[in-house]
Amino acid sequence: MKIFDELKWRGLIKDVSSPDIEEKLNNGGMTFYIGTDPTGDSMHIGHFSSFLISKRLKDAGHNPILLVGGATGLIGDPKPDAERAMITKEEVEHNFNCLKKQAENIFGFEVVNNYDWSKDLNFIDFLREYGKFFNVNYMLNKDIVARRLDTGITYTEFSYMIMQALDFDWLYQNKNCVLQVAGQDQWGNITAGIDLIRKKQGKEAYGFTMPLLTKKDGTKFGKTNGQAIWLDRNKTSPYEMYQFFVNVEDEKVIDYLKFLTFLSKEEIEELEKSNNENPHLREAHKKLAEEVITFLHGHEAYEEAVRITEALFSGNIKELNVNEIENAFKDVPNFDITEDKNLVDLLVEAKICSSKREAREFVSNNSISVNGDKVNDLEFMITKSTTLGDKYIVIRRGKKQYYLVKYA
Numbered sequence: 001m002k003i004f005d006e007l008k009w010r011g012l013i014k015d016v017s018s019p020d021i022e023e024k025l026n027n028g029g030m031t032f033y034i035g036t037d038p039t040g041d042s043m044h045i046g047h048f049s050s051f052l053i054s055k056r057l058k059d060a061g062h063n064p065i066l067l068v069g070g071a072t073g074l075i076g077d078p079k080p081d082a083e084r085a086m087i088t089k090e091e092v093e094h095n096f097n098c099l100k101k102q103a104e105n106i107f108g109f110e111v112v113n114n115y116d117w118s119k120d121l122n123f124i125d126f127l128r129e130y131g132k133f134f135n136v137n138y139m140l141n142k143d144i145v146a147r148r149l150d151t152g153i154t155y156t157e158f159s160y161m162i163m164q165a166l167d168f169d170w171l172y173q174n175k176n177c178v179l180q181v182a183g184q185d186q187w188g189n190i191t192a193g194i195d196l197i198r199k200k201q202g203k204e205a206y207g208f209t210m211p212l213l214t215k216k217d218g219t220k221f222g223k224t225n226g227q228a229i230w231l232d233r234n235k236t237s238p239y240e241m242y243q244f245f246v247n248v249e250d251e252k253v254i255d256y257l258k259f260l261t262f263l264s265k266e267e268i269e270e271l272e273k274s275n276n277e278n279p280h281l282r283e284a285h286k287k288l289a290e291e292v293i294t295f296l297h298g299h300e301a302y303e304e305a306v307r308i309t310e311a312l313f314s315g316n317i318k319e320l321n322v323n324e325i326e327n328a329f330k331d332v333p334n335f336d337i338t339e340d341k342n343l344v345d346l347l348v349e350a351k352i353c354s355s356k357r358e359a360r361e362f363v364s365n366n367s368i369s370v371n372g373d374k375v376n377d378l379e380f381m382i383t384k385s386t387t388l389g390d391k392y393i394v395i396r397r398g399k400k401q402y403y404l405v406k407y408a
Contacts, residue, residue, distance in 0.1 A: 020206070233297055246285045
């Protein structure tokens with residue numbers, strides 16, 4: 001299958017600037033860029049979907065450039081409903097360094113910063129060399145601007161389109177970059193860059209967009225709702241990522257396999273059949289988790305995530321090492337102790353139970369587990385020898401309420 005046909009089959013092409021793109025993608029040899037602004041110190045799974053396009057195109061013989069926008073990040077891409085809060089120059093610089101390192105480690109491609117060619121451009125030169133090529137009516141008709149006209153848009157965000165077009169023009173002149181790839185919400189910015197190159201250089205450039213990675217309800221993956229799936233394992237552990245993927249909606253799992261993996265058409269069709277006939281086995285979900293986690297963090301990280309999952313399901317907490325315990329229970333309520341304690345007293349002090357009476361009832365009714373073992377002895381003592389890895393005690397109340405106690 002040629003690269004254009006594969007991208008179409010995977011659902012990764014939405015808008016194209018020219019019918020010539022099919023032939024050019026299939027022929028290879030183009031330099032292209034895809035970018036993101038450093039608004040955070042890690043990429044998330046939405047970025048991963050977009051940046052995987054770079055690897056697919058590289059494997060097809062094209063030359064990728066990843067742009068992390070140190071300049072555009074200071075301005076802010078217009079949001080659909082409100083002005084984007086500005087972040088400081090120091091934050092942008094810190095985030096750029098984090099994303100650059102992350103992109104190089106994951107993808108191994110060249111990373112550029114548009115601040116390098118934007119920082120010395122003064123306002124008069126900006127208006128003379130770029131502003132004169134942009135008709136205001138043309139800009140107002142772009143969806144990214146038009147959707148903000150009712151609520152209002154500042155000149156700062158209104159200018160973002162010109163800055164992104166400037167990037168394309170600079171990369172065209174200095175890196176022989178003839179193609180820009182981005183999410184569908186960037187179509188107006190892509191075409192603005194193509195028009196600028198045509199007017200300023202008298203040459204043709206190209207662009208295409210990919211559909212955004214979305215949930216069943218149509219909302220996109222990102223950090224706005226505070227539930228981002230980060231590529232940095234210190235922000236989202238492989239175990240958390242595994243849990244996310246094995247629990248994605250059945251209706252979306254095949255789309256995610258197409259977007260986020262390099263599995264073949266035949267492999268994905270087989271998983272789709274399994275998902276339709278035996279959805280309870282979650283074979284497609286598990287394969288999705290394996291492919292993404294292994295690509296990002298290595299197969300050992302994937303195996304660790306599976307090991308934690310199986311230990312929690314079976315109750316064999318003692319099989320986990322200290323690092324795995326920390327990953328598995330990093331978001332549960334925690335409590336520190338520095339001396340031996342009676343279990344009933346600890347349950348109250350750690351607010352696992354509201355009173356000693358309630359604590360005694362839970363213990364007597366076999367509703368409390370310590371490190372995976374049911375405890376019904378009211379005199380049971382939590383000591384250093386109770387700990388796992390000489391550090392932690394995992395307490396479970398009922399079937400699903402976990403608490404982590406650290407013996408310091």
